[in-house]
Amino acid sequence: MSNISDTVASKGGIITTDNMTGQAEYKRVLRAVDRGELIRIRHGVYAVPEATFGTMIDIDKIVPGGVVCMYSAWMYYQLSTQVPPAFCVAIGSKRRIKVPTVVPVNLYYWKPENLEFGIERKNISGYEVLITDIERSVCDAVKYRNKIGLDLCAEVIRSYLSRPNHNLSRLTDYARRLRVANVLNNYLEISLS
Secondary structure, three states: OOOHHHHHHHOOOEEEHHHOOOHHHHHHHHHHHHHOOOEEEEOOEEEOHHHHOOOOOOHHHHOOOOEEOHHHHHHHOOOOOOOOOOEEEEEEOOOOOOOOOOOOEEEEEEOHHHHOOOEEEEEEOOEEEEEEOHHHHHHHHHHOHHHHOHHHHHHHHHHHHOOOOOOHHHHHHHHHHOOOHHHHHHHHHHHHO
């Protein structure tokens, strides 16, 4: 009988009850959790501890339909030098979800209309995740500038503008939708002059 934690590690570090071959494997997973070899992330989702320390985890299994955003998106796009203390994930404002304590996840509750644009699916560290696109990430920095600090907001905008392939029309469209167009225009005037 092989070690179940090695089996889970060979499958990417995370296993769900849907991926288990039967009741016997499920019982082996539960015994491994009791021994501390596996971590129960949430009901029906188990992982080897090392899987939670990588650059990205399977966010969709922990927060189904969650969108990687804010600090995590800024780090992914290299817009900021700050390393996020937790995975930043946006969900609908009316949704309630219990996040496991073993995985550091900060939830952001967004209005449903704000989850309908500027989001794309990317493969990060071998996982398919939803993430805000680069222009949306910049607009989020402007929108939450009072919470994150003006210095970080300015750093994100400067980093974005220094890229050769920035799309100012999409950026201003997103800013208009998020109702931060005037503030963004002020930053752009200062940065581009």
